[in-house]
């Protein structure tokens with residue numbers, strides 16, 4: 001019973017507990033429902049707001065799309081207008097350009113036609129003269145050839161008979177030698193017993209050998225005498241024929257020589273007149289092309305002046321900008337024009353340049369002192385013009401000198417380097433001893449004391465010297481040029497008479513060191529000192545040339561070693577040609593301007609000739 005009571009009490013307890021838990025759960029559910037309803041209300045409000053925002057954004061997008069459409073339409077219309085405008089302007093420009101070009105070409109063509117006609121006429125006359133001379137010479141030559149052929153036949157016949165006798169003698173000697181050899185072999189069989197006999201026989205053999213050589217010599221002598229006897233008889237006959245034909249040839253060649261000398265004299269006179277007209281001091285300008293790593297060229301224009309006596313170069317300075325179609329054009333242009341005796345464009349080759357200066361080389365061969373130097377900022381093409389191994393002016397001049405010199409002239413060479421106002425020999429590898437200059441006022445000649453004048457007689461020798469000089473030359477990399485010459489190179493050619501060894505004339509071909517502003521090249525230390533020396537000697541050269549041609553009383557030759565060396569070669573009785581080399585690189589526009597101004601100043605100097 002107590003157990004049952006306990007049991008019912010326990011169940012009561014459980015029932016109460018379950019009832020409490022149920023009540024708690026009911027409360028929880030009521031709370032959750034309340035939360036759910038609240039959240040649902042909030043979500044609905046939020047959803048409504050989002051819908052409203054979306055509709056607003058859609059409206060904004062629509063207005064933007066409309067705006068873009070309008071802008072595109074406007075752009076298209078403007079592009080059309082711009083294209084039409086550009087086409088109209090280009091056509092007009094093209095037309096005017098074609099007109100100008102056609103005019104220039106027409107005038108040049110007419111000039112060329114006149115020149116061609118003149119050339120044809122002179123060519124015809126020359127051809128006629130040449131044909132006459134050639135036929136005469138041909139006739140004489142064929143006669144001579146015939147005479148020589150008959151002589152040859154005689155000689156060949158006598159030679160054949162001698163050959164026959166010789167071969168007989170050789171055969172006989174061969175037979176004799178063989179018999180002696182046989183005897184020797186027999187003797188060698190009996191050798192042990194016949195040693196003493198052998199000795200006797202050997203001595204016999206030796207004496208026989210001697211006899212043999214004696215007879216051979218006698219035979220030779222006999223054949224020679226026979227030969228000379230035979231040939232002398234023939235030669236007497238031949239020489240008489242040859243003598244007479246030679247006499248004829250001699251007289252005709254003397255006539256030709258006289259004709260040639262007359263023509264040479266005429267040519268030389270004309271040539272001297274032409275050189276005189278061109279002036280004793282000339283300035284040529286050469287603009288080089290852009291090289292691979294250079295970006296932008298200066299704007300330039302090269303043109304002939306009236307009567308073709310002078311030419312001009314115009315360079316443009318100005319800020320660049322882009323035009324309407326994006327092409328780079330020069331705005332706010334400033335132009336500088338310079339006049340020279342000749343202006344070579346970037347398309348000119350060293351051959352074109354040599355064609356122009358070759359008359360000066362002729363002048364040097366005829367006894368006038370000639371100086372040609374290349375001036376310009378570093379990297380402007382001075383070495384390319386002067387000392388390029390294959391076709392530089394030095395190599396070309398040598399070709400001409402060796403081909404056209406009078407055989408009485410001997411050529412001597414000195415390769416001088418002027419570094420920091422001191423003279424060195426470029427053909428010496430170790431150059432620690434500077435040389436001194438001495439002038440002879442009576443003979444008006446210059447000598448570099450202690451420096452050998454090297455006799456040259458072939459182009460190969462000159463090329464070797466140029467290579468050696470190139471190796472020994474002092475160069476270094478500056479801010480402007482990777483291999484800049486730091487010294488002046490003077491190629492001094494001395495022409496002397498073969499008979500008397502007297503000086504005929506001197507030809508100086510000079511590759512000057514590059515002129516450069518210290519601020520631009522940004523050099524320091526030794527390089528700075530070199531640059532200062534280079535600039536000083538260049539301004540001395542300028543002043544000396546100016547003073548000479550302005551007829552100043554005192555000429556300051558001694559101010560620099562370069563001008564002192566050239567003292568007797570810069571005078572008005574000599575001929576001087578200056579090349580101003582121009583760098584087209586836009587970066588060095590100011591340097592270019594300075595070089596051109598310097599050169600024009602030289603070009604404007606008054607020319608006084610001693611012959612005038």
Ligand SMILES: Nc1ncnc2c1ncn2[C@@H]1O[C@H](COP(=O)(O)OP(=O)(O)OP(=O)(O)O)[C@@H](O)[C@H]1O
Pocket residue numbers: 287288289291376377378379380381382383384385481483484485486512513514515581
């Ligand atoms: N007419 C030309 N055609 C093609 N290349 C050229 C011409 N002139 C010069 N160059 C090139 O331009 C560069 C500089 O030329 P170069 O060394 O002759 O100048 P430079 O005036 O002698 O200089 P520096 O005074 O410093 O020695 C070289 O690479 C050379 O080959």
